[in-house]
Amino acid sequence: MSDLALYRRSSGDFDLAFDEVKGDLLTSDSLENAVVISIGTYARERKLGKVANLKPVIGGWWGDALSEKGNLGGYLYEAFPGKLTEVTARSVENLVNESLAWMVEDGVAKSVGCKAEVAAEETMNVTITIGRPDGSDDAYAYEIKWMATDGI
Numbered sequence: 793m794s795d796l797a798l799y800r801r802s803s804g805d806f807d808l809a810f811d812e813v814k815g816d817l818l819t820s821d822s823l824e825n826a827v828v829i830s831i832g833t834y835a836r837e838r839k840l841g842k843v844a845n846l847k848p849v850i851g852g853w854w855g856d857a858l859s860e861k862g863n864l865g866g867y868l869y870e871a872f873p874g875k876l877t878e879v880t881a882r883s884v885e886n887l888v889n890e891s892l893a894w895m896v897e898d899g900v901a902k903s904v905g906c907k908a909e910v911a912a913e914e915t916m917n918v919t920i921t922i923g924r925p926d927g928s929d930d931a932y933a934y935e936i937k938w939m940a941t942d943g944i
Contacts, residue, residue, distance in 0.1 A: 794819035798828050811819065825930055826900070827920055830891045833865030866891025872941035876916060883934075888920060899925065911917040914938045 797818040806828055809818040818845035836854035868887045888906035903923035910913045913916040916936040923929050 794821045795825055795829055797822075798825055807928060823835035823922060823924075823930055824896070827922065829865070831866050831868055831888050831920075832893070834869055835859065835863050835867055835891070857932075869941075876910055876914065876938045878910060881910055881916060883910040884916065888918065892920070892922070895922065901925070902927075911935070912928055 798806045798868055800806055810816065811818055820852070822917070866887060867890065868884065871887055874883065875901045885906045885908045889904060892901075892904040892906075895904055901922045902925050903921075905921045905923075907919045907921075909917050914937060916938060918934045918936060920932045921929055922931075
């Protein structure tokens with residue numbers, strides 16, 4: 793099953809990929825595309841009224857309302873109101889692993905792992921490793937500008 797294709801801009805942000813000739817959105821079934829959607833999409837808020845700086849209320853993907861089991865995305869945003877510390881890095885690791893757990897449950901991956909490190913005063917580096925069922929590993933590295941999360 794394909795998702796809307798994403799591409800990484802030179803700034804590090806992700807955006808939708810378009811076929812410039814046809815003017816259509818592109819699709820992708822790449823593993824990194826699934827990782828980015830899983831960690832970068834806000835799942836329906838589970839701590840209503842308990843998470844600071846979240847306005848408006850995060851309602852999640854509309855399609856999740858049609859399924860009791862469905863919950864696209866993750867809860868990485870729960871870490872954003874916190875200060876950039878090693879404790880926050882451990883929280884980010886747990887939240888990323890939680891958002892990728894579906895890959896193991898669905899047999900897409902044999903294992904998922906996340907390592908988060910405070911790299912600089914306002915930057916966290918996140919490395920995600922996906923162990924594939926065939927024994928190979930894929931690794932993806934992302935940088936979170938912590939100041940950019942203020943107010944999310």
